[in-house]
Amino acid sequence: MVSLKRIYTILGLVLGILILGLVAFTTWYTVDESEQAVLLTFGKVEEGVEEPGLNFKLPWPIQSVEKLSKETFSLQFGYEENEDGVIKEFPEETKMITGDENIVLADLVVQWKINEPSKYLYNADNPEEILRDATSASLRSIIGNSAIDAALTSGKADIEADVHDLLSQLIQKYDIGISILAVKLQDVELPNDEVRQAFTQVTDARETMNTKLNEANKYKNQKENEAVGEQKAIISRAQGDKAARVEAARGSVAVFNELYAEYKNNPDITKQRLVLETLEQVLPGAEIYIMNDDGNTLKYFPIRPLENTKAATEEGVKAKDE
Incomplete structure (x- = not known):
């Protein structure tokens, strides 16, 4: 028969081995680079462990470790x-x-x-x-x-x-x-497809509206720019005409002043000169008729029609020669 002492000795050895094994395997742990750990003492959170590598702790069940991933x-x-x-x-x-x-x-x-x-x-x-x-x-x-x-x-x-x-x-x-x-x-x-189709139609209509609005604004801006340009051109021409007329008026005033000065010095000569210059301007385009004292028109030699006929004939001959 096996004595109780021997039984107790064997049980003590087994228990000691188990305790030593538990201590050996539960007093250390490793944390991978992609992990983070939480250390618990009797179930209470002590701290987080983020340093990778070998770490030590008190044996289970005094302390335990929970590991979580660092990944996204x-x-x-x-x-x-x-x-x-x-x-x-x-x-x-x-x-x-x-x-x-x-x-x-x-x-x-x-x-x-x-x-x-x-x-x-x-x-x-x-x-x-x-x-x-x-x-x-x-x-x-x-x-x-x-x-x-x-x-x-x-x-x-x-x-x-x-x-x-x-x-x-x-x-x-x-x-x-x-x-x-x-x-x-x-x-x-x-x-669903019906709602998508309706929304697409609304979107297309909105895009068409925006396109038309953009085209209308573009046309409006173009016409406004053309109108502004035309306005500036008209104002510029008017200012040019104004300046030309002012200068022409100044020239006429200067001529008149010179004539008046000459007239004051020699009234008769100046008057005669003005009459002659006026006749030179008027007579080339005038038709001359010879009248009787009683008001009847006499026959006259038609010089003007002959001059016109001669000029037309000369032009025709010149064109034929060419």
Whole structure:
């Protein structure tokens, strides 16, 4: 028979070996470069360990370690893509109303990481579910304050920025140890083909209207520029005519003053000269008729018609020679 002393000795040795093994295997741990660790003493969070490599602690169950990844995670809201690249959509999750009371389907990706492991582990039961709910609330809030045109076209960048800001505020308020890195809209589209077609027609009509307005403004500007140019040209011609007439008037005044000065010195000679100059200007274009004393017209030699006939004949002969 085996004595009790021997049994107790064997049990003591086994227990000692187990204790030594427990101490040997639970007083150290390693942290990878892509990991961060939380050290707990009797379940109470002591500190976070971020330095990679070998670290030491008190044996279990006095101290224990929880490890979390440092990687950047992606939350896919509104769809799910598996490892084979197959995308499964959840339209009920992404259906929302815009600020101008239109319905759109919007999905996005949120990139986030764990920045405070202790809060991520112990401040909430399911931080990722809280993040998904906060993402849904933020996106619906921003889309609900945006027009459908902005959501479908050029306003996506503003919507992303606004969603990022609002989501960051909510996550900070919930204090679950998460930081939001980026928010990226994937697809924003209308719910069915009929609505898409109607929206496309409205968009095309708006583009046509804008094109016509631009063409009208261009034509208006062209005509205004032409009118301004014509106005300047008329004013310039008028100013030129004014200057020419003023100078002509000054010239006439100067001539008159000279004639008047000559007239004062020699009235008779000046008067005779003026009469002769006037006759020289008038007589070449005058028709001369010889009249009787009783007022009857006498026959006269038609010099003017003969001169005209002679001139026409000479021109005809010259043209024939050429």
